Amino acid sequence: MANKTPADKGAQGTLQRGKACLRCRKRKMRCDGTKPACQQCTRAKKGDVCEYDDGKGKTRTQILRETIVKLEQRVRELEDPDYVSPVVTLHDPHGHSRSGSSDSSYGSPESSYLSASHSPFLSESPTSPAEPWQLQGVPSPSPSPFIPEILYDDQRGFQPPFELGQMLLDIFTPHRLQCGLGIHIGQLRESLSLPASQQRHPVLMNAIYLWACFVSRPEPLCQHEEHYLRHSLEALPDALQRGDKSMDVIQASCLLSQYFLANGRLIEGSYHASAAAALAVQIGLHGRSSREVYSWSSSEVEGFDQKPPKIDLHDGERILTFWQVYNLDRCWSVVLRKPSVIPDGPTAWNSIYCPWPQVMADYETGHIGGTAVVQTIKSFLDGEVSPDGFSIPASRVKASTLFAHADLVSKTWELGSKASGILEEELRVVEHSINMLLSILIPINQLDAVLPEDKHTLVLAHTLTHCAMIHLHRSFAQDDSLSFEKCSRAARSCVDIIKHISDRDFAFLDPIVGPCWWSVAEILIRELDTLETSWPLMDSSDLRNDIGAILYAMNSLGSRFPIIAPAMAKVQKRLS
Structure with missing residues (x-):
């Protein structure tokens, strides 16, 4: 009886604080401390992910992260024979607690790369970073002699080792909706083992x-952004030559655009967004079905990736990809003050008939929303209701449309010098459409009850819709008290949304x-200026608190997306 197993100890009493496995800690379950896998994880068939962080060694996650870094180091050595590996970083089992990282390293907030009228996000300034932002002075461990060789095929391009590819895909998966990528992750993961x-x-x-x-910033893995950026850009010409890879080109161009825009590299981001939109229209993603493609394209381009529609994941991915491009094109065209690329005109060739997007699970079961007999966006703006237009992805599209x-x-x-009755x-x-969409969205105070990825999409949909009201009225809010009041109410609604965002949520929000939030801050600052000028003795603490909430949100997002820094500096200057 004196020699009890860990399981016996767990059965006899409560496990010492801090000794439970990471999964039980996260789920707040009683853990028996059994190693290598506790009973809770074993019963849930999660024994392979049961790990402990007791300071006596590395966790499985730490080992995986170090393996990624080592593999990346090997890639750099294979590409550049003259490259000298940095000094080996040893693991200190007693120093496993990670200190907090600084957000100030993303560049000086005083350097503005954007000009401002109603929005600061207009044009790129000479001080924009010319290279992807990287943390400095963080060494990578030297490569292991047991790391497999990197596969590089002249015709297929760079291919990382299978294990590295899976690790990176696992890191990306929770963020796929952040950049709008509609792809079946299970099939994508399985494809990594194929030729x-x-x-x-x-x-x-x-x-x-x-x-x-x-999205790993500021972890050491982010040092390798330039590596994958270069390989993606180098693979682009080959992909464009292959007609059956047009979808891959569009999806990649959207990811590249979002990456550049989030980092404040606006010209490059705008270029790739426009290219993705133009190609999506060219291959007919906006049309009624994949049959409606330019006839000369399918006849002249060998192997062009256009087939009759089927009720399967392929067709679902086509639909989701079009709306990924549409959201990118519509939203960032407003921010960058440029015309949108995707048309929606009166003729069949330049009208949007693509069905409303659904969640990937619906496409797995064979559900394709709508028959596309009417123009999707035009019918929405005309007030028509589609039974397939109530999904969360569809709400995101509607918010982008109204924005x-x-x-x-x-x-x-x-x-116009004078408002006409038609205008x-x-x-x-438009105002009626905005209010109608807000009435059918899941209320902000209920967002904690939905899945995290749905919450992030709904936060964005709410924010875009309220900002649509601001954009609709702000140009004449200074002279019209009713318009000013509508802008003010919409801005305060956005502040209420921010109060329902947890610190963890910021890492999963769309950069747009x-x-x-700058549009919201601008309205609140204008209101503060009016209040302090006209009624200097009136209490402005509530208004300043709202601006402070916006500033906190911008700071939390700005630590991840440098594009926020210039606007954040302006808000800080006004509050000071």
């Missing part, structure tokens, strides 16, 4: 690996939310 010729094109895979490094449409209508108002009616119609 290179049967895998997705390296242009897409390296863009995914790039994002895996990007862009409200800005367009507002610019039309600005161009006033159009304003009323940053420019939206």
